[in-house]
């Protein structure tokens with residue numbers, strides 16, 4: 001039986017596909033390639049299409065023996081979600097509803113879901129545990145929370161077991177340098193720093209007047225290979241019939257924007273120009289995860305999430321793909 005990975009041509013999805021293949025799993029990838037790259041899919045069978053295309057999705061479920069789903073397919077830009085909420089509800093919430101319809105119809109009862117720290121909103125307690133209140137401050141986080149809640153009810157009513165993985169700041173690239181992070185436009189800090197280094201450009205620091213040790217925002221960066229490993233463990237948890245759960249995925253270490261830039265200068269051995277720009281709307285000062293629950297329940301241990309390793313692997317990918325996958 002196969003595992004269906006929706007959004008498997010995207011940044012995190014492609015790393016999970018590689019990890020599944022390395023574990024000898026049969027993998028089906030569904031991606032509409034709106035933001036994904038077919039070159040990032042290193043194996044398995046790729047189906048190019050959209051969750052919202054009922055005929056396409058029904059065919060896929062009818063013609064394949066699907067054991068469970070790992071669900072990434074979604075729009076995931078916070079800024080865009082505050083300009084175009086329709087797109088986020090339609091693609092994320094309605095798209096997931098279409099997927100659940102097929103899962104119920106074809107008796108597929110396992111799903112691992114790509115969720116986000118954005119479901120919490122502004123933290124009232126650091127580190128953030130899974131029982132922290134969920135008050136998203138943007139449409140993206142709100143749609144991911146809505147998707148989580150859909151799983152909760154489909155789980156109760158249709159016995160679909162789900163694991164929701166709430167990622168903090170995913171970063172880095174596979175050790176091989178074959179796959180990595182490439183978005184157009186890029187909004188994330190680490191690829192922006194590395195692109196600035198590559199193109200002799202200047203990276204912007206969004207605000208240096210936050211109540212933190214150097215005035216810049218603190219985030220919890222987690223290596224994408226550690227994230228991928230967590231998906232394998234989560235799917236295994238479902239296979240063992242352990243039921244549904246929600247887990248944070250972070251390293252439990254906080255880095256300021258300036259510290260990330262300083263580490264990048266050390267790893268690359270070159271100066272990276274940076275300038276302070278106004279705050280970006282909606283950025284909380286500090287986001288750090290407690291990942292105790294997944295360590296206890298799944299025995300997950302991050303192995304690659306030192307900032308040096310994150311930057312080194314991301315740089316390796318960018319040097320090999322200075323123009324992305326094109």
Ligand code: UFG
Nearest residue numbers: 116117118169187188189192204205206217219257280283
């Ligand atoms: N930043 C800069 N300059 C840049 C890009 C980012 O200073 O060029 C800063 C941001 O202001 C923020 C930090 O670097 O303080 C990290 O920003 P990212 O855009 O890399 O990541 P976010 O923390 O904003 O976003 C991440 C995930 C989102 C998720 C969010 C939850 O990428 O998917 O956490 O709050 F929604």
